[in-house]
Amino acid sequence: xxxxxxxxxxxxxxxxxxxxxxxxxxxxxxxxxxxxxxxxxxxxxxxxxxxxxxxxxxxxxxxxxxxxxxxxxxxxxxxxxxxxxxxxxxxxxxxxxxxxxxxxxxxxxxxxxxxxxxxxxxxxxxxxxxxxxxxxxxxxxxxxxxxxxxxxxxxxxxxxxxxxxxxxxxxxxxxxxxxxxxxxxxxxxxxxxxxxxxxxxxxxxxxxxxxxxxxxxxxxxxxxxxxxxxxxxxxxxxxxxxxxxxxxxxxxxxxxx
Amino acid sequence: xxxxxxxxxxxxxxxxxxxxxxxxxxxxxxxxxxxxxxxxxxxxxxxxxxxxxxxxxxxxxxxxxxxxxxxxxxxxxxxxxxxxxxxxxxxxxxxxxxxxxxxxxxxxxxxxxxxxxxxxxxxxxxxxxxxxxxxxxxxxxxxxxxxxxxxxxxxxxxxxxxxxxxxxxxxxxxxxxxxxxxxxxxxxxxxxxxxxxxxxxxxxxxxxxxxxxxxxxxxxxxxxxxxxxxxxxxxxxxxxxxxxxxxxxxxxxxxxx
DNA sequence: TTTTATTGTCTATTTTAGAGACAATAAATT
DNA sequence: AATTTATTGTCTCTAAAATAGACAATAAAA
Numbered sequence: 252x253x254x255x256x257x258x259x260x261x262x263x264x265x266x267x268x269x270x271x272x273x274x275x276x277x278x279x280x281x282x283x284x285x286x287x288x289x290x291x292x293x294x295x296x297x298x299x300x301x302x303x304x305x306x307x308x309x310x311x312x313x314x315x316x317x318x319x320x321x322x323x324x325x326x327x328x329x330x331x332x333x334x335x336x337x338x339x340x341x342x343x344x345x346x347x348x349x350x351x352x353x354x355x356x357x358x359x360x361x362x363x364x365x366x367x368x369x370x371x372x373x374x375x376x377x378x379x380x381x382x383x384x385x386x387x388x389x390x391x392x393x394x395x396x397x398x399x400x401x402x403x404x405x406x407x408x409x410x411x412x413x414x415x416x417x418x419x420x421x422x423x424x425x426x427x428x429x430x431x432x433x434x435x436x437x438x439x440x441x442x443x444x445x446x447x448x449x450x451x452x453x454x455x456x457x458x459x460x461x462x463x464x465x466x467x468x469x470x471x472x473x474x475x476x477x478x479x480x481x482x483x484x485x486x487x488x489x490x491x492x493x494x495x496x497x498x499x500x501x502x503x504x505x506x507x508x
Numbered sequence: 509x510x511x512x513x514x515x516x517x518x519x520x521x522x523x524x525x526x527x528x529x530x531x532x533x534x535x536x537x538x539x540x541x542x543x544x545x546x547x548x549x550x551x552x553x554x555x556x557x558x559x560x561x562x563x564x565x566x567x568x569x570x571x572x573x574x575x576x577x578x579x580x581x582x583x584x585x586x587x588x589x590x591x592x593x594x595x596x597x598x599x600x601x602x603x604x605x606x607x608x609x610x611x612x613x614x615x616x617x618x619x620x621x622x623x624x625x626x627x628x629x630x631x632x633x634x635x636x637x638x639x640x641x642x643x644x645x646x647x648x649x650x651x652x653x654x655x656x657x658x659x660x661x662x663x664x665x666x667x668x669x670x671x672x673x674x675x676x677x678x679x680x681x682x683x684x685x686x687x688x689x690x691x692x693x694x695x696x697x698x699x700x701x702x703x704x705x706x707x708x709x710x711x712x713x714x715x716x717x718x719x720x721x722x723x724x725x726x727x728x729x730x731x732x733x734x735x736x737x738x739x740x741x742x743x744x745x746x747x748x749x750x751x752x753x754x755x756x757x758x759x760x761x762x763x764x765x
Numbered sequence: 766t767t768t769t770a771t772t773g774t775c776t777a778t779t780t781t782a783g784a785g786a787c788a789a790t791a792a793a794t795t
Numbered sequence: 796a797a798t799t800t801a802t803t804g805t806c807t808c809t810a811a812a813a814t815a816g817a818c819a820a821t822a823a824a825a
Binding site: 261262263264299301302303304305306308326328329331332333367368370372 | 518519520521556558559560561562563565583585586588589590624625627629
Binding site for chain 1: 813814815816817820821822823824825
């Protein structure tokens with residue numbers, strides 16, 4: 252089996268994904284560790300098939316790493332500096348070359364292709380971290396969640412990719428009402444607020460946050476949640492997909508940030 | 509001379525530019541007409557050199573068509589449907605092939621490359637239309653400004669590219685204070701308002717528009733402009749680049765739209 | 766029964782946006 | 796020279812929205 256057939260994929264073009272998850276009050280990012288043979292960290296990425304749309308390619312790459320379909324996904328920027336050559340991968344491949352060539356996993360022309368400069372399309376994804384069982388890519392030794400504020404140093408411009416993705420996420424979070432993709436099916440108002448505080452890295456006033464969030468008319472109030480704590484039980488909420496009726500009256504979404 | 513050497517450029521990746529100008533109360537876009545031999549309309553575009561950053565490639569393409577350097581330029585979206593094959597160009601090339609091959613302007617492998625599916629990075633640019641002297645590309649028969657509301661039908665998804673660029677422009681216009689790139693060095697308040705009205709395709713209240721615009725503290729008031737009209741002479745303004753002092757106190761930019 | 770921690774919601778205050786009004790002025794008209 | 800016309804610059808008033816402050820309602824612990 253050929254790892255990277257140069258005719259099968261578009262050359263010198265890749266996709267890299269910043270996969271955001273939320274757990275224990277922290278915004279996290281999924282990062283792969285690759286050993287070839289030196290250990291380096293990278294964002295999950297891949298290539299675009301000749302007959303495949305870039306959005307579907309991104310979806311495919313995400314499914315490969317998370318097992319999830321129907322992920323919230325957004326293209327946010329292209330990274331195209333001519334210095335974008337994956338030296339670590341090339342060096343690693345040089346070491347594996349002999350073995351892989353003998354197993355027909357790679358041929359010389361594939362190797363040539365991969366050692367060139369790459370333009371990469373950046374996507375970011377929002378997932379319910381509880382639903383993800385991270386899967387290793389072919390070359391990965393591990394795949395783990397890292398706090399976005401404590402990421403390892405990754406190859407090339409991958410750290411910069413995360414910074415840009417986070418900036419875009421902050422601009423879009425409540426404008427596009429996409430935050431709920433990071434939460435489980437049901438949640439309390441406090442949990443929504445804590446998510447916002449993790450993303451924007453700043454506190455919000457509880458009374459006004461709740462007022463604004465409810466005024467969006469996108470949350471369905473469910474039963475109370477008895478937590479066993481010595482306080483009033485909070486309501487559970489569910490994100491209500493936009494209905495026909497609410498579509499008719501154009502909805503003005505205000506900034507919480 | 510080779511038109512499109514496949515080793516010189518990144519294959520299957522292109523850049524297309526939506527160049528916005530403003531004149532006579534209308535937002536306009538620069539569109540090329542190509543005859544090969546059927547007449548088709550396209551956005552100015554080009555390819556990325558092997559050792560060139562994508563932003564510099566876009567700048568180069570823009571300079572080729574407008575003669576301007578230092579253009580306001582922003583990457584806004586990648587278009588990557590697998591159906592993005594330039595049938596008109598391929599058909600036209602088929603007709604010119606014999607002639608171009610004989611003149612060594614093209615070789616067989618270059619042609620193969622160009623007939624494949626392309627992923628295109630969309631950039632939009634804002635220019636002072638008075639400073640531009642549109643230049644034809646190698647294959648163009650004409651390059652003209654079209655009202656953004658009355659564009660000709662262009663190849664592939666180029667009309668959709670303009671729609672997406674306009675949407676991004678509307679989101680960014682006053683948030684990033686980029687509108688002044690469409691105006692000459694000095695202008696009246698009315699001219700700024702008319703520009704905004706052309707971009708958003710809706711009227712603004714004169715009194716409050718002026719108040720907000722001045723409260724941004726980015727306009728420098730110059731002398732009065734005597735127009736010869738039977739009214740009070742309006743002030744001229746100039747866009748004041750952000751100073752060190754105004755950088756220190758973080759500036760909150762409000763929406764005018 | 767009282768205390769504690771949090772929740773849900775209300776009101777008051779401050780800030781901002783939008784609507785209306787009007788004097789100032791440059792040129793045309795009388 | 797006085798009046799009229801068309802616009803400009805700016806003011807105030809009102810409506811709406813954001814922010815801050817307050818407090819009763821729980822659920823469990825003391």
